[in-house]
Amino acid sequence: MSDENGLLELRNQLDTIDNKLLDLINERMQIVHKVGALKAKSGGAIYRPEREKAIIERLEKINQEKKGLLNKSAIEALFLEIFAISRNLELPENIGYLGPEGSFTHQAAEARFGAMSSYIPISSIKGVFKEVDTKKVKFGVVPIENSSNGIVNDTINGFSKYNLKIIAEVVLDIHHTLASTCDKITDIKKIYSKDIAFDQCRRFLTNFGLDEAELIPIESTTKAAKIAASEPNSAAICPHVGAKLYNLPILFENIEDKDNNKTRFFIISDFENAPSGNDKTSILVKFPNEQGALVRFLNDFNDAKINLTKIKSHIVEGNSIFFIDFDGHKDDENVKKVLEKHKNSVKILGSYVKEVNDI
Numbered sequence: 001m002s003d004e005n006g007l008l009e010l011r012n013q014l015d016t017i018d019n020k021l022l023d024l025i026n027e028r029m030q031i032v033h034k035v036g037a038l039k040a041k042s043g044g045a046i047y048r049p050e051r052e053k054a055i056i057e058r059l060e061k062i063n064q065e066k067k068g069l070l071n072k073s074a075i076e077a078l079f080l081e082i083f084a085i086s087r088n089l090e091l092p093e094n095i096g097y098l099g100p101e102g103s104f105t106h107q108a109a110e111a112r113f114g115a116m117s118s119y120i121p122i123s124s125i126k127g128v129f130k131e132v133d134t135k136k137v138k139f140g141v142v143p144i145e146n147s148s149n150g151i152v153n154d155t156i157n158g159f160s161k162y163n164l165k166i167i168a169e170v171v172l173d174i175h176h177t178l179a180s181t182c183d184k185i186t187d188i189k190k191i192y193s194k195d196i197a198f199d200q201c202r203r204f205l206t207n208f209g210l211d212e213a214e215l216i217p218i219e220s221t222t223k224a225a226k227i228a229a230s231e232p233n234s235a236a237i238c239p240h241v242g243a244k245l246y247n248l249p250i251l252f253e254n255i256e257d258k259d260n261n262k263t264r265f266f267i268i269s270d271f272e273n274a275p276s277g278n279d280k281t282s283i284l285v286k287f288p289n290e291q292g293a294l295v296r297f298l299n300d301f302n303d304a305k306i307n308l309t310k311i312k313s314h315i316v317e318g319n320s321i322f323f324i325d326f327d328g329h330k331d332d333e334n335v336k337k338v339l340e341k342h343k344n345s346v347k348i349l350g351s352y353v354k355e356v357n358d359i
């Protein structure tokens, strides 16, 4: 058989498989439709991250056993899109994220909800909380901490003000690029970016003599790309996708000082997750002004064999509060007891499936 005929034959086989795949996906969607109808009757939450996680883990296991050609991230990418389409079929729901389009938070949102979902950029973290609270969007995506810059105050303030729940976490590796229409680096006189992005790229800026340029902080790295695309002798420190969005040539990739630069994001909504067996819980704690209050609290966690994974202090309106993460679900017996004992000082922000990529 000639190569051309061979290709035709293989394409015919692919067409037959694609037809079967389409039938199977439609068959799946018929069932999803019934799930949607059930949930509409019972008021159950559409997005069930713990169930999606369990499906992906089961498929990865089967794939390994069968020595399939798909790798873990390919299975995840395929099925996250299927889930996004399923959720839209059950009930179309909008996702509000800290914008603008192309921001790292947008990437975090897409990493979880897939490319087919409906996204709305919101210009502040406070705005994201407000839009979820007033039910203009079903989900909000906000940054909570960066490995170089620590906790994001506006997000803690949002949790203090609103009674919204964390329903999932996403951890992204953060890479910055230097993008500009300038041909020579010495032509760059101004650099636009977010203040924390400048902090994360100090060494690069010094090494390339760019600390001589005027560093202009603005509200987002993607907006920086937009400005630099239209202003001569300027550059932006921005994400790869931000530069692409505004056709801004990338001069240097991965310019962050630390090669382990990560940001953790929360997906927030108005419902609580059921336990998945592999959960983490986040709380805010405001201790009474008594000696030893923090120590007593930590001892109770220790006695209940709860593993604290993070504790960070934060000031809200002059009061010191603690942001704490620990392993387990808020409905686990040992967790429930400790939280009940300290209910006057604790605000539960949510229990959610633990990400493998940690910060």
Ligand SMILES: O=C(O)C(=O)C[C@]1(C(=O)O)C=C[C@@H](O)C=C1
Binding pocket: 032, 035, 046, 047, 048, 049, 051, 052, 055, 082, 083, 086, 087, 090
């Ligand atoms: O199992 C459910 O609760 C569903 O709604 C179905 C389904 C799926 O497509 O498998 C869709 C959305 C949920 O986030 C989890 C799973």
